[in-house]
Amino acid sequence: MKRKPLSPNAKCPCGTGRKYKSCCFGKGFHFLVDEDGNISRDVPLHPEVEKLLPEIEKEFAQRHGRPMGPGDRIFDGIDVEDVTRKMVDAMRATGVAPAYIYAYEKTGLLLTEDNRHLMQTKDVEEFEAAMDEYDAEHGDDLDP
Secondary structure (H helix, E strand, O other): EEEEEOOOOOEOOOOOOOOOHOOOOOOOEEEEEOOOEEEEEEEOOHHHHHHHHHHHHHHHHHHHHHOOOOOOOOOOOOHHHHHHHHHHHHHHHHOOOOOHHHHHHOOOOOOOOHHHHHHHHHHHHHHHHHHHHHHHHOOOOOOO
Protein backbone atom coordinates (compact mmCIF):
# COMPACT_ATOMS: atom_id res chain seq x y z
CA MET A 1 0.00 0.00 0.00
CA LYS A 2 1.33 3.41 -0.96
CA ARG A 3 2.32 5.75 1.88
CA LYS A 4 2.88 9.49 1.75
CA PRO A 5 4.24 12.03 4.25
CA LEU A 6 1.80 13.21 6.90
CA SER A 7 0.67 16.81 6.44
CA PRO A 8 2.57 19.24 8.69
CA ASN A 9 -0.80 20.71 9.72
CA ALA A 10 -2.16 17.35 10.92
CA LYS A 11 -2.39 16.54 14.61
CA CYS A 12 0.90 14.93 15.66
CA PRO A 13 0.49 11.15 16.05
CA CYS A 14 2.80 11.10 19.09
CA GLY A 15 -0.10 12.16 21.29
CA THR A 16 0.90 15.61 22.53
CA GLY A 17 -2.13 17.22 20.88
CA ARG A 18 0.07 19.68 18.97
CA LYS A 19 0.26 20.08 15.21
CA TYR A 20 2.85 17.81 13.60
CA LYS A 21 4.83 20.83 12.30
CA SER A 22 5.13 22.19 15.87
CA CYS A 23 5.96 18.86 17.45
CA CYS A 24 7.82 15.96 15.79
CA PHE A 25 8.11 17.29 12.22
CA GLY A 26 11.73 18.45 12.49
CA LYS A 27 13.02 15.28 14.15
CA GLY A 28 15.14 12.58 12.56
CA PHE A 29 12.13 10.51 11.49
CA HIS A 30 8.89 11.09 9.59
CA PHE A 31 5.30 10.00 9.97
CA LEU A 32 3.72 8.47 6.88
CA VAL A 33 0.05 7.86 6.13
CA ASP A 34 -1.37 5.21 3.80
CA GLU A 35 -4.51 5.29 1.65
CA ASP A 36 -6.60 3.93 4.55
CA GLY A 37 -5.39 6.63 6.93
CA ASN A 38 -3.07 4.34 8.90
CA ILE A 39 -0.06 6.22 10.24
CA SER A 40 3.40 4.72 10.61
CA ARG A 41 6.74 6.11 11.67
CA ASP A 42 9.64 5.95 9.22
CA VAL A 43 12.93 5.87 11.13
CA PRO A 44 16.26 5.68 9.31
CA LEU A 45 18.36 2.63 10.17
CA HIS A 46 21.83 3.01 11.61
CA PRO A 47 24.43 1.93 8.99
CA GLU A 48 25.53 -1.02 11.18
CA VAL A 49 21.94 -2.28 11.35
CA GLU A 50 21.61 -1.86 7.57
CA LYS A 51 24.56 -4.22 7.11
CA LEU A 52 22.87 -6.80 9.37
CA LEU A 53 19.42 -6.42 7.78
CA PRO A 54 19.65 -9.41 5.38
CA GLU A 55 20.49 -11.73 8.29
CA ILE A 56 17.77 -10.16 10.46
CA GLU A 57 15.21 -10.65 7.67
CA LYS A 58 16.30 -14.28 7.24
CA GLU A 59 15.94 -15.00 10.99
CA PHE A 60 12.55 -13.26 11.03
CA ALA A 61 11.29 -15.43 8.16
CA GLN A 62 12.51 -18.58 9.93
CA ARG A 63 10.73 -17.57 13.17
CA HIS A 64 7.46 -16.43 11.61
CA GLY A 65 7.23 -18.42 8.39
CA ARG A 66 6.82 -15.27 6.30
CA PRO A 67 8.92 -12.38 5.07
CA MET A 68 9.29 -9.28 7.20
CA GLY A 69 6.72 -6.59 6.39
CA PRO A 70 6.67 -2.81 6.82
CA GLY A 71 4.93 -2.96 10.23
CA ASP A 72 7.20 -5.60 11.75
CA ARG A 73 9.80 -4.84 14.39
CA ILE A 74 13.40 -5.39 13.34
CA PHE A 75 14.47 -6.82 16.71
CA ASP A 76 11.36 -8.85 17.49
CA GLY A 77 13.18 -11.95 18.78
CA ILE A 78 14.65 -10.21 21.81
CA ASP A 79 13.52 -11.02 25.37
CA VAL A 80 12.74 -7.47 26.50
CA GLU A 81 12.62 -8.33 30.21
CA ASP A 82 16.05 -9.97 30.05
CA VAL A 83 17.55 -7.04 28.15
CA THR A 84 16.01 -4.57 30.61
CA ARG A 85 17.36 -6.46 33.62
CA LYS A 86 20.86 -6.65 32.12
CA MET A 87 20.76 -3.00 31.12
CA VAL A 88 19.71 -1.88 34.61
CA ASP A 89 22.45 -4.03 36.18
CA ALA A 90 25.03 -2.48 33.83
CA MET A 91 23.79 1.05 34.51
CA ARG A 92 24.01 0.53 38.28
CA ALA A 93 27.48 -1.03 37.98
CA THR A 94 28.76 1.95 35.98
CA GLY A 95 27.27 4.63 38.22
CA VAL A 96 24.44 5.91 36.04
CA ALA A 97 22.19 8.35 37.93
CA PRO A 98 19.30 6.57 39.69
CA ALA A 99 16.78 9.00 38.17
CA TYR A 100 17.92 7.96 34.69
CA ILE A 101 17.65 4.27 35.59
CA TYR A 102 14.16 4.86 37.00
CA ALA A 103 13.09 6.68 33.82
CA TYR A 104 14.48 3.83 31.69
CA GLU A 105 12.60 1.22 33.71
CA LYS A 106 9.38 3.25 33.65
CA THR A 107 9.37 4.18 29.96
CA GLY A 108 11.53 1.50 28.33
CA LEU A 109 13.45 4.27 26.58
CA LEU A 110 17.12 5.21 26.58
CA LEU A 111 17.12 8.94 25.99
CA THR A 112 20.50 10.44 25.06
CA GLU A 113 21.60 13.56 23.25
CA ASP A 114 22.60 11.31 20.35
CA ASN A 115 19.13 9.79 19.89
CA ARG A 116 16.83 12.52 21.22
CA HIS A 117 16.08 13.69 17.66
CA LEU A 118 14.80 10.19 16.79
CA MET A 119 12.23 10.10 19.60
CA GLN A 120 8.70 11.38 19.52
CA THR A 121 8.17 14.55 21.56
CA LYS A 122 5.71 12.74 23.85
CA ASP A 123 8.31 10.03 24.58
CA VAL A 124 10.97 12.63 25.44
CA GLU A 125 8.50 14.42 27.72
CA GLU A 126 7.52 11.15 29.45
CA PHE A 127 11.16 10.20 30.03
CA GLU A 128 12.00 13.62 31.45
CA ALA A 129 8.85 13.58 33.62
CA ALA A 130 9.90 10.19 35.03
CA MET A 131 13.31 11.61 35.95
CA ASP A 132 11.63 14.61 37.60
CA GLU A 133 9.28 12.24 39.45
CA TYR A 134 12.25 10.30 40.83
CA ASP A 135 14.04 13.49 41.84
CA ALA A 136 10.92 14.83 43.58
CA GLU A 137 10.59 11.66 45.63
CA HIS A 138 14.26 10.91 46.27
CA GLY A 139 16.01 14.23 45.78
CA ASP A 140 18.30 14.93 42.85
CA ASP A 141 21.29 13.09 44.34
CA LEU A 142 23.33 11.83 41.40
CA ASP A 143 25.19 9.19 43.41
CA PRO A 144 23.80 5.66 42.96
